[in-house]
Amino acid sequence: MNKSKYLVILAAFFTVSNSYSYNDKIIAVIDGEPITSSDLRVFSYPKTLNTYNKDLLKSLIEERIFLNYFNSEGLKLNKNLVKDKVSKIAEINNMSLFQLQDRSDFYLIENAIINEMKVNIARNHILETLKNSISNEEVEKYKIDNKFKERFTEEIKFLQVAKKFLENADGSVNSSDDSIIDFLGKFIKESKENLGFFEQHANKISQDKDFTDISQINWIDISSLPKEIFFQINDIKNPPYSDIFYFNNAYRVIKLIDRRKTSTTNIEVRKLIFSSNKDKFIENWLANKKKSLYIEYL
Numbered sequence: 689m690n691k692s693k694y695l696v697i698l699a700a701f702f703t704v705s706n707s708y709s710y711n712d713k714i715i716a717v718i719d720g721e722p723i724t725s726s727d728l729r730v731f732s733y734p735k736t737l738n739t740y741n742k743d744l745l746k747s748l749i750e751e752r753i754f755l756n757y758f759n760s761e762g763l764k765l766n767k768n769l770v771k772d773k774v775s776k777i778a779e780i781n782n783m784s785l786f787q788l789q790d791r792s793d794f795y796l797i798e799n800a801i802i803n804e805m806k807v808n809i810a811r812n813h814i815l816e817t818l819k820n821s822i823s824n825e826e827v828e829k830y831k832i833d834n835k836f837k838e839r840f841t842e843e844i845k846f847l848q849v850a851k852k853f854l855e856n857a858d859g860s861v862n863s864s865d866d867s868i869i870d871f872l873g874k875f876i877k878e879s880k881e882n883l884g885f886f887e888q889h890a891n892k893i894s895q896d897k898d899f900t901d902i903s904q905i906n907w908i909d910i911s912s913l914p915k916e917i918f919f920q921i922n923d924i925k926n927p928p929y930s931d932i933f934y935f936n937n938a939y940r941v942i943k944l945i946d947r948r949k950t951s952t953t954n955i956e957v958r959k960l961i962f963s964s965n966k967d968k969f970i971e972n973w974l975a976n977k978k979k980s981l982y983i984e985y986l
Contacts, residue, residue: 716745717984718752733796745985751803753977754810763809765802773801811970818969819962827957839952843907844921845945847886849875850896850938868939872932876941879929886943896938905945917942 716723723745731748732741777797778788788794830836853863854871862868875893879886887902894900910918916935920942924930930942962969 715986716749717982717986718749719981719983721752723748723752730796730799733800742985749983750974751807753974753981754807755803757814758806758810761810761813763806763813765806765809770798770802770805773805774798777801814973815962815966815969818973819958821969822958822961824954826961827954830957830961831953836953836957839956840949841952842910842947843950844910844947845905845907846899846921846942847890847902847905847945848896848899848917848940848942849886849890849894850900850936850940851893852895852938865939869932872939872941876929876932879943890943896936896940902945907948907950910947 712724712726714722715725715728728741728745728748731751732744774788774797775785778785781788788797791797849872851868851872853861854867856862875886875889891897891901899905910921913921914935916933920930920933920940921944924942924944928944930940930944932939932941934940
């Protein structure tokens with residue numbers, strides 16, 4: 689809400705209380721859930737509703753659909769955000785929080801805020817579920833229409849062994865730099881002589897468990913790695929092993945498993961299509977949802 693709308697709401701508080709003297713009646717039904725004329729007047733708040741308004745009723749029905757979705761998906765509303773918004777309304781209208789909460793119609797303000805926030809949460813959740821609904825045909829058409837150039841990123845799979853200290857046979861610890869470097873040198877030599885040795889032992893002996901278990905390694909965008917790792921992978925001179933290097937309190941060696949160039953164009957195009965058509969996605973979702981519901985205007 690912007691400042692002017694906050695002011696309009698508070699200016700209307702003095703007149704709204706007289707709008708609830710109408711006889712209540714059911715004016716619509718959504719899958720057995722009734723909507724009454726008083727529901728519509730509360731929804732129209734802070735404006736005073738003196739006559740039946742079908743467009744407003746349609747908006748109320750849409751709000752109910754979003755709220756039902758919010759509840760059915762088990763979504764959560766941060767109560768602190770509600771308090772913050774209430775406080776903001778009080779501040780903008782030069783009122784204390786107590787003065788605002790002391791009004792007889794405060795429950796209407798709070799209800800409107802809560803419903804608005806729940807609807808926004810539901811909309812965002814729905815949009816997340818619709819991200820993958822953009823077809824390949826739509827992507828290709830967008831690329832042609834907008835002369836979108838192909839873009840690539842480099843992805844890699846790799847394993848590492850990191851040693852901060854060595855354990856002696858008697859249980860003591862050896863943290864000598866030379867000893868650790870010598871250990872890793874022998875490990876690389878053994879790995880070169882025995883296929884699969886690095887993969888088999890990396891997870892057992894490494895003292896930094898990031899990138900050590902081959903079963904857990906996925907493709908990684910090389911640009912997302914720490915620069916120390918990035919440079920070592922790029923400088924591999926004796927494939928597939930890096931030199932022994934020191935990073936983050938440990939000596940390390942990397943084995944490069946695989947690398948590839950991957951187009952990021954379709955991902956970027958999907959994001960562009962999605963961000964520019966959010967309202968359309970929601971409209972289509974609502975239209976399909978309404979078809980699956982029994983909605984009757986009385």
